[in-house]
Amino acid sequence: MPITIDQYQAIIRAAAESKTPLRIRGGGTKDFYGNPAREKNSTLLDMTGYSGIVDYEPTELVITARAGTRLADLEAALDQHGQMLAFEPPYFGAAATLGGCIAAGLSGPRRAAAGSVRDFVLGVRMLDGKGEDLQFGGQVMKNVAGYDVSRLMTGSMGTLGVLLEVSLKVLPKPAAGLTLRMAMDEAAAIEKMNQWAGKPLPVSATCYIDGELFLRLSGAEPAVRAAQVKLGGETLKDDDIFWRSVREHTHDFFQPDKPLWRLSIRSTAPPLLLPGKQLLEWNGGLRWLHTDGGEDAEAIRVAAKEAGGHATLFRHNRSGISVFHPLPSGMMKIHRALKEKFDPSGIFNPGRLYSEI
């Protein structure tokens, strides 16, 4: 297992030379996500040997860590100072690493209120397809020197480079919190979530499932209490467990071994009339759809597009179709051009995001 930057560089240069694809992997908790490796002869590039927190100053609101650092270790360090990763990244397993979290670009329940993983990325150190050691962004909140390559790396599924170090903005944990639950139909829930999002209320997460709306309030004690009075509803006991189950997909909804779609759309889109069962998050902006299989993927993608967004076949892709929503040709042209610049030999996770890159 490589542990030094020199070793990673040597592996990349050798792979570029022999055009052998590298399968970049942190804890492997997101192995299920994305398209299967295009080439069979790929070499595993294990990132877990490059780990550790490099710098953390709570009062600067910035943490820098190596890509192989376990998310759990990172969050434990933040917790000691009452801080958090506000985008609540899903781990999908204890071994989840920072690098995988950034590359997958997934955010959890707090996303609609606090922002996404890319919103909190301040800088990266990375190796490109020639093994060049590059550093973009930095450890400060505001930085417009050069193009924003750090945020470009977020969600790129390891197709543009090997992340070595990432700097993230962190936030204080809210002082107080509670979750309200209220029964209503889906259309009413969508309307309510969006109305409340337009009011100065401390709503930090929303979820609609099985005829019930769950609303998490977080913030200063008096603000949470005042909002509770305004909104009504029942309080949910052990709400941490509930939100963790939504974030980590351990909730019953996610259990069936059937295709799971992730539709990221306009939050106000009316209920989507698609066969299967749905769970809503992000004020209606995120709709998880469990189908029975044999569904019409095209119809799902059209519905997502019409609602201003896109659909990802998140888990249990049995049909072999593209996991990610196909791109218009003009966008694909840019994607190909960027891939060609960052990874000229095409060795980083080829095909994992799109077959063309």
Next chain:
Amino acid sequence: MPSQELVNKLRAFLPPEAVLHEAEDLKPYECDGLSAYRQLPMIVVLPQSEEQIVKVLQLCYATKTPVVARGAGTGLSGGALPHAEGVLMSLAKLKQIIAIDPLARTARVQPGVRNLAISEAAAPHGLYYAPDPSSQIACSIGGNVAENSGGVHCLKYGLTVHNILKLRVLTMDGECLEIGGDSLDSAGYDLLALMTGSEGMLGIVTEITVKLIPKPEKAQLVMAAFDDVQKAGSAVANVIGAGIIPAGMEMMDKITIHAVEEFLHAGYDLAAEAILLCESDGSTEEVADEIQRIYAIMQHSGATNISTSRDEAERLKFWAGRKAAFPAAGRVSPDYYCMDGTIPRKHLAGVLRGIEELSQAYGLRCMNVFHAGDGNLHPLILYDANQPGELERTEEFGGKILEMCIHAGGTITGEHGVGMEKINQMCSQFGTGELAMFHAVKAAFDPAGLLNPGKAVPTLHRCAELGAMHVHRGEQKFADLPRF
């Protein structure tokens, strides 16, 4: 192509008044907010629709004519500085607010819409557009996207990149890209982030969908005076260490306090070495709680004088001084030069000391206003352009400040962009590998290199000639500072 021929071709699809080429008509476009850099363009075009922009781009692409986009021209780094053999494209006529969706909390606008106009249009719905650069009455949203502009509230509410959802972008060959979506994320690479802050180098933004957020129920301000800059810096860290993210946290140094107080009578303590303005917003209950905690922290951090705004009028009065820092600089000096470095906050006192030493060495006064929450410094160097050599000395002084920011582990620009102005310091901040990658990114969008050429990213050749030393990671030790 000779300019007259190009003018004729442009007039084939643009009205005569939308194609300018007489020197007197070109003059108003010769510079942006950084007036030290001036250049007349060959031609100015003022398209009124995306369709017209496509045609201009196709013509310029075919004739290999450089194109420079211009919003309101308030940029402070020469980003919209014209190209002598190029077309300057003003987007000022595209100023329609196309739609506001109050339930989805979004506004779809054309690039020439003024930043403040969006918030004004959203106000009846109790919503606003959060990023609020001090230039917000004038600057355009297209320019904000190109610069990733911030404002005094961005520690809590984010920069432009955090507050936009979707862009329509035309690449140099006239092809239209829809980047982002009405959803909170989109498929493929995050080109929305890449476009934001790209200084008009990758594409022309023709439409922007921005997020709107609810207006807080209440806002209140604590103003604290300190007899020592270091103590004020610690107070900022103490507020954040206590788990508070203030809506705004601004610092002014002594010379700024005096300049604005004389001009505006905002009620600032003239004995102070530094004043901190710390704002809380949110629900009434939340603000009451937070203000009380901020007050206690200021006391504990050694503030010599603390006041809390009693009402909206007083809050605005306290802010007025900070907001008038630039005009105040203009009153105490014939010219001023605004810098924009960002540093990790812990190095504030050291960097301010360094600036003070430079100020003495160069014999030029410098006012310091500071987005203290996010470490973004705005030193305003006061000079007189009519004194021979003074502008050159000012630029050199400014360059030294930026290098000091890099040494402190920061950056040469927090929100104003590199443009033409800081292009040399890019050689210090980045190594050849990063600069080569920036050129590669540009080439992925604009292989012919016709959009805003020569800005934002220096050629490797230029850096080599300058002999600028890239500050390597691990060597950016603050201990280096006293050298300056």
